[in-house]
Amino acid sequence: MKQRIVLDVSKLPLHGFGAASVTWWGTLGFxxxxxxxxxxVIAVYLYLMSLAPSWPLNAPPPDLLAGSVMTVALLASVVPNVLVSRWAQQQDLRKVRIGMVVMSVLGIVPLIIRVFEFPALKVKWDSNAYGSVIWTMLGLHTTHILTDLIDTVVLAVLMFSRxxxxxxxxxxxxxxxxxxNFVVAAWLPIYGCIYWLARI
Known part of the structure; x- marks a missing residue:
């Protein structure tokens, strides 16, 4: 059998950016x-709220301070995050290294705030359905912050290697x-449910 070259793709880059990258599609799928x-979990929250004679169930609304500080911290982190993405597009190693260190630190800040946020809920996870659903919301979001922080730290270390x-x-x-950016965007409706719907 004779082989025939149809198209020479040897000069194409091995990896692409954005939609040209397989990992981009994997991240989008995640x-x-x-x-x-x-x-x-938000639908469960709204469903329980619609059934309850009063909301929150047997608990005062959560304190606003910790959740609001969390929201400000997350929104503020979007600016350096967008810059890091632009620097990566430009393949500027020095700026990307600095940005990854900054984003690693900014990934730790929400976890510190979250330590104060759980007690500010003023209800235990096993007190009732209300307590369970808001602890689940915060727990899920905390898992996502932690996951991205680990990824960011690993990437930061790799950027300082060969x-x-x-x-x-x-x-x-x-x-x-x-x-x-997804972690930040996902927080906003959760923040609205936990801290503001409880005050309606």
């Missing part, structure tokens, strides 16, 4: 699945930045 999980300055790693940094 976000869709995890976003569905957040939507389901593996850092290559197209694939820059694509990974962009995917990580996209996921962090």
């Amino acid at each position: 976000m869709l699945i995890e976003g569905t999980g957040f939507a389901l 593996h850092g300055d290559n197209r694939r790693r820059y694509g990974d940094v962009q995917d990580n930045a996209m996921y962090w």
